[in-house]
Amino acid sequence: MTNASIQLTVHFPPTIVKLKEPERRHDTCIEFTVRGSPHPTLRWFHNEQEILHTEYIRPDVAYYQDYIEGCLTLKDPTHHNNGNYTLEATNQLGVATSTVYGHFLNKPFVVTPTADTHPPEEETLGVSIAVSLASFALVLLVILFLLINKYGRRSKFMKGPVAVIGGEEDSSSPLHHVNHAVLSPCGLDSGPDAVVIGMSRIPVIENPQYFRHGHNCSKADVHHIKRRDIFLKRELGEGAFGKVFLAECYNLSPTKDKMLVAVKTLKDPTLSARKDFQREAELLTNLQHEHIVKFYGVCVDGDPLIMVFEYMKHGDLNKFLRAHGPDAMILVDGQPLQTNGTELGVSQMLHIASQIAAGMIYLASQHFVHRDLATRNCLVGSGLLVKIGDFGMSRDIYSTDYYRVGGHTMLPIRWMPPESIMYRKFTTESDVWSFGVILWEICTYGKQPWFQLANNEVIECITQGRVLERPRVCPQEVYELMLGCWQREPQQRLNIKDIQKKLFTLMKATPVYLDILG
Ligand code: AMP
Numbered sequence: 001m002t003n004a005s006i007q008l009t010v011h012f013p014p015t016i017v018k019l020k021e022p023e024r025r026h027d028t029c030i031e032f033t034v035r036g037s038p039h040p041t042l043r044w045f046h047n048e049q050e051i052l053h054t055e056y057i058r059p060d061v062a063y064y065q066d067y068i069e070g071c072l073t074l075k076d077p078t079h080h081n082n083g084n085y086t087l088e089a090t091n092q093l094g095v096a097t098s099t100v101y102g103h104f105l106n107k108p109f110v111v112t113p114t115a116d117t118h119p120p121e122e123e124t125l126g127v128s129i130a131v132s133l134a135s136f137a138l139v140l141l142v143i144l145f146l147l148i149n150k151y152g153r154r155s156k157f158m159k160g161p162v163a164v165i166g167g168e169e170d171s172s173s174p175l176h177h178v179n180h181a182v183l184s185p186c187g188l189d190s191g192p193d194a195v196v197i198g199m200s201r202i203p204v205i206e207n208p209q210y211f212r213h214g215h216n217c218s219k220a221d222v223h224h225i226k227r228r229d230i231f232l233k234r235e236l237g238e239g240a241f242g243k244v245f246l247a248e249c250y251n252l253s254p255t256k257d258k259m260l261v262a263v264k265t266l267k268d269p270t271l272s273a274r275k276d277f278q279r280e281a282e283l284l285t286n287l288q289h290e291h292i293v294k295f296y297g298v299c300v301d302g303d304p305l306i307m308v309f310e311y312m313k314h315g316d317l318n319k320f321l322r323a324h325g326p327d328a329m330i331l332v333d334g335q336p337l338q339t340n341g342t343e344l345g346v347s348q349m350l351h352i353a354s355q356i357a358a359g360m361i362y363l364a365s366q367h368f369v370h371r372d373l374a375t376r377n378c379l380v381g382s383g384l385l386v387k388i389g390d391f392g393m394s395r396d397i398y399s400t401d402y403y404r405v406g407g408h409t410m411l412p413i414r415w416m417p418p419e420s421i422m423y424r425k426f427t428t429e430s431d432v433w434s435f436g437v438i439l440w441e442i443c444t445y446g447k448q449p450w451f452q453l454a455n456n457e458v459i460e461c462i463t464q465g466r467v468l469e470r471p472r473v474c475p476q477e478v479y480e481l482m483l484g485c486w487q488r489e490p491q492q493r494l495n496i497k498d499i500q501k502k503l504f505t506l507m508k509a510t511p512v513y514l515d516i517l518g
Pocket of ligand 1: 244319389
């Protein structure tokens with residue numbers, strides 16, 4: 001018997017099957033579904049004027065075999081945004097258009113005072129009382145805010161996982177003169193957002209630590225370093241923010257004249273990139289632990305903007321694992337050459353994993369949800385010292401590890417649990433899931449999880465409950481830890497402290513040979 005198959009692709013013109021009137025909300029969206037093959041190109045018009053994508057209005061689109069789903073997202077729409085919204089879908093077989101009316105806010109009522117417009121007396125009295133009450137409430141709020149700042153207490157009026165990080169002095173740090181910062185409680189002021197994956201519209205629940213940007217948040221006291229003290233030596237890599245260099249930095253340590261550091265440069269200092277830079281610097285200033293990469297400060301006198309970190313001589317953990325695995329061949333002049341790395345053994349793998357777990361225990365204690373834990377975001381220093389080293393800046397070089405949903409949202413789906421994929425729910429438990437994937441990456445010497453599958457297949461697998469297979473070198477007990485991280489129900493997952501304990505027990509049973517690295 002023999003058989004053969006061919007794929008039949010039927011092309012058809014676009015049809016707009018859904019275009020939903022937007023709700024009147026702070027952040028809202030016009031949901032749509034368009035069918036067509038090949039995939040139609042979409043254009044949006046507001047009162048017949050083509051819409052240019054901005055921070056305030058942009059389409060988020062997900063592509064499927066013969067249809068497209070998505071949202072035209074409007075952030076803080078005002079009465080200027082009221083009007084007709086037309087979606088035009090075009091492919092080589094035709095064009096379809098459809099229009100909905102969006103009504104967001106009423107035009108503000110403007111009163112032009114004239115000689116004969118006198119408000120009635122009781123109305124004036126009412127207004128005065130209202131103004132007095134509002135002023136009184138404002139004064140109370142200011143006093144309350146000052147008290148919170150002064151005593152650094154978590155207010156029961158503030159919602160969300162807020163943290164008060166005390167100025168914990170790190171005696172091993174050469175930076176004794178750096179002011180440690182107190183991160184004040186902040187409200188969750190980041191507006192809701194949404195993307196579409198599969199058939200569901202998924203709300204974005206932002207990490208309050210990543211995305212706090214209220215005026216009422218007291219800023220961390222970021223240490224400033226002078227440009228003339230930084231001397232670049234060579235390029236180390238490239239991240240989403242820009243290039244990373246090895247540099248010498250003077251006057252950083254009271255005991256050393258100069259020291260080696262890694263500097264991250266901000267390649268595109270648009271206003272929003274500058275804001276991200278500032279936010280990241282404040283966040284890093286507040287996170288201090290032996291398994292979190294040390295942040296020394298920023299240099300903002302001139303361009304480019306620079307962040308200064310401790311130098312981790314073996315670079316990122318993913319590269320490191322690959323260089324110390326069975327496939328560690330590099331081509332020099334077309335000839336294969338074994339890199340200096342000896343293959344990592346199980347004891348070293350456990351040692352690496354337990355250090356990341358230690359960093360995560362600290363993050364969890366600070367109510368910090370990382371949301372992007374992966375080996376590419378960890379760094380390796382001398383003596384197999386491993387630290388969590390990236391807080392949202394590594395998306396360029398490892399771009400295939402991320403899945404673009406809609407216009408600009410990139411998700412590390414291969415490291416995400418079902419609830420993060422389906423509802424964008426990120427918690428300490430979803431970080432634990434990612435830790436399970438990190439364990440898997442370590443045991444496979446840096447393979448990409450689900451490397452054999454395309455992104456949409458990965459989503460299907462994870463949401464249907466499939467988990468990664470046991471790597472060849474992985475002991476059963478370590479695989480059981482992974483399975484404990486990959487419980488579908490977040491509450492059923494192992495807790496990171498217990499994971500670390502288990503790793504320690506396993507490490508005791510396996511002798512540690514750390515001498516492979518200087
Ligand atoms: P990132 O922008 O953090 O993704 O960094 C890009 C690349 O630069 C990483 O993949 C590392 O190889 C390298 N790198 C970043 N930070 C450091 C550091 N502190 N020490 C050594 N190498 C680093």
